[in-house]
Amino acid sequence: MKLNDCISVPRLEPASSLLELSPEQRSELWAGVHDAIEIYWRKVTEYPVTPKLDPGPIRELLRDADFSGPIRPSDAIRLCVEGLTRYQTHTSHPSYFGLFNPRASFMGVMADTLVAAFNPQAGSWSASPFAVEVEQHVLRFFGEQFGLDPRKTHGTFTSGGSEANHTACLTALTHRFPEFAVQGVRALRSRPLIYCSTEGHHTHHRAARMCGLGADAIREIPVDRFLQMNTELLADQIRKDRKEGHTPFLVIGTAGTTNTGVIDPIAEIAAFAAREGLWFHLDAAWGGAAVLVPELRHHFEGVHLADSITLDAHKWLSVPMAAGLYLTRHADILEKTFRIDTPYVPQDTDRLDVVEPYQNSMQWSRRLIGLKVFLSLAVAGREGYAAVLRYQTRMGALLRERLQEAGWKIVNQTPLPVVCFTEAEVSETPNDYLAGIAREVLASGKAWISITRLSGNRPVLRACVTNYKTSARDVDDLVKTLTEARTKLRRLHGMPS
Ligand SMILES: Cc1ncc(COP(=O)(O)O)c(C=O)c1O
Numbered sequence: 285m286k287l288n289d290c291i292s293v294p295r296l297e298p299a300s301s302l303l304e305l306s307p308e309q310r311s312e313l314w315a316g317v318h319d320a321i322e323i324y325w326r327k328v329t330e331y332p333v334t335p336k337l338d339p340g341p342i343r344e345l346l347r348d349a350d351f352s353g354p355i356r357p358s359d360a361i362r363l364c365v366e367g368l369t370r371y372q373t374h375t376s377h378p379s380y381f382g383l384f385n386p387r388a389s390f391m392g393v394m395a396d397t398l399v400a401a402f403n404p405q406a407g408s409w410s411a412s413p414f415a416v417e418v419e420q421h422v423l424r425f426f427g428e429q430f431g432l433d434p435r436k437t438h439g440t441f442t443s444g445g446s447e448a449n450h451t452a453c454l455t456a457l458t459h460r461f462p463e464f465a466v467q468g469v470r471a472l473r474s475r476p477l478i479y480c481s482t483e484g485h486h487t488h489h490r491a492a493r494m495c496g497l498g499a500d501a502i503r504e505i506p507v508d509r510f511l512q513m514n515t516e517l518l519a520d521q522i523r524k525d526r527k528e529g530h531t532p533f534l535v536i537g538t539a540g541t542t543n544t545g546v547i548d549p550i551a552e553i554a555a556f557a558a559r560e561g562l563w564f565h566l567d568a569a570w571g572g573a574a575v576l577v578p579e580l581r582h583h584f585e586g587v588h589l590a591d592s593i594t595l596d597a598h599k600w601l602s603v604p605m606a607a608g609l610y611l612t613r614h615a616d617i618l619e620k621t622f623r624i625d626t627p628y629v630p631q632d633t634d635r636l637d638v639v640e641p642y643q644n645s646m647q648w649s650r651r652l653i654g655l656k657v658f659l660s661l662a663v664a665g666r667e668g669y670a671a672v673l674r675y676q677t678r679m680g681a682l683l684r685e686r687l688q689e690a691g692w693k694i695v696n697q698t699p700l701p702v703v704c705f706t707e708a709e710v711s712e713t714p715n716d717y718l719a720g721i722a723r724e725v726l727a728s729g730k731a732w733i734s735i736t737r738l739s740g741n742r743p744v745l746r747a748c749v750t751n752y753k754t755s756a757r758d759v760d761d762l763v764k765t766l767t768e769a770r771t772k773l774r775r776l777h778g779m780p781s
Pocket residue numbers: 383384443444445446447449485487538540541542567568569570596608
């Protein structure tokens with residue numbers, strides 16, 4: 285009887301209204317969310333950039349929502365707005381000089397709202413033709429920006445650079461070892477090896493693991509004094525590995541390394557890879573956006589020769605997370621890598637000249653990722669984007685200049701807006717000295733910067749202009765905060781100030 289009660293129509297109506305809510309409630313909630321977002325966007329400069337790292341009060345806040353019964357929708361939203369406001373590093377703050385996480389473009393926010401509400405199944409063309417065509421349209425646009433042959437360009441939207449790099453590893457393996465798709469790594473008679481520089485991103489190591497090759501299938505090639513991959517050492521390593529009976533199959537260059545924004549010698553690596561019969565993947569997750577800026581394009585010479593490219597729109601293109609792109613100039617490689625036929629997915633696109641995303645990527649059910657890129661690009665235009673990126677590049681140059689004036693030494697050379705620096709006046713700094721400065725800056729709540737280690741284990745401070753609202757004044761304020769932190773640390777370590 286109880287079961288009957290549950291499925292009877294009168295009981296279902298109020299239950300479904302718990303998920304859909306009434307039109308009046310919806311209007312009220314939209315207004316509330318709109319106001320909360322507006323307040324956040326206008327007031328974020330008044331908040332500390334970083335939260336206190338203490339799980340206690342967050343768990344206390346969540347205790348009110350124990351799911352034992354429904355709570356008022358407006359109260360539930362208020363709880364989330366409070367949590368997000370108080371307990372996160374505000375990448376929307378113009379003094380967030382961080383790890384490529386942007387202030388989201390407003391059209392990107394609109395797009396994600398539309399996607400959540402319409403909820404297209406973007407894995408299947410026949411289920412969501414508009415969604416799939418929008419993504420293909422954007423992928424073709426970026427392929428063109430990178431100079432790929434439009435007749436052959438193919439690609440897929442991914443959850444980010446990590447999935448795009450994993451896709452690169454899988455496609456390169458399938459290209460070099462066609463038997464891999466069916467028989468897996470056990471079919472390979474020699475050991476497949478991957479090459480990237482010591483400054484390459486660690487998602488490549490994980491990709492090697494996830495492809496069943498193991499992280500030590502990656503050969504890390506040392507960088508030269510400009511922190512670019514040393515191509516002579518690359519050639520030496522490959523020669524040595526071939527002699528030992530291994531099979532090099534993939535070389536990865538980076539356009540905009542995570543640490544220092546350095547761009548590897550793309551044309552040189554591309555030519556080398558072609559001579560050696562290797563797949564050349566370019567990880568342009570962050571820096572790739574710069575191809576939209578005419579005066580920065582020459583740094584990408586040879587990019588059209590890459591077999592595949594990673595670009596993250598949720599980095600320098602400032603769309604909300606998560607939005608990565610994998611592009612390739614091999615029209616059929618995604619299908620060779622991922623295609624599986626099933627009886628339960630409708631086959632009604634067989635006669636159409638269209639792409640089936642679930643046959644061409646790791647994901648099956650898919651969120652429409654590309655709409656936030658489409659809407660942001662459509663409204664800003666390519667020129668608009670170029671202007672924003674150019675502006676951020678200028679802020680990076682200004683930061684470099686101001687830091688030098690204030691007695692810091694810049695240790696990286698890049699046309700992109702990421703600055704690595706250390707003490708200019710003191711050659712030997714005590715252990716933990718630079719980390720202490722970074723901690724002081726974070727504790728001040730005035731800005732976010734980080735500490736990292738370059739190849740050779742040198743600790744350096746790192747600041748990246750990643751927010752399109754960062755102004756010259758924010759740059760000056762950061763340098764002032766850094767100088768105050770340095771004075772304090774010098775005093776603490778008994779160093780001359
Ligand atoms: C060069 C590079 N590649 C790949 C990634 C990984 O991208 P995601 O965080 O979107 O997975 C990053 C992240 O910062 C990166 O800088």
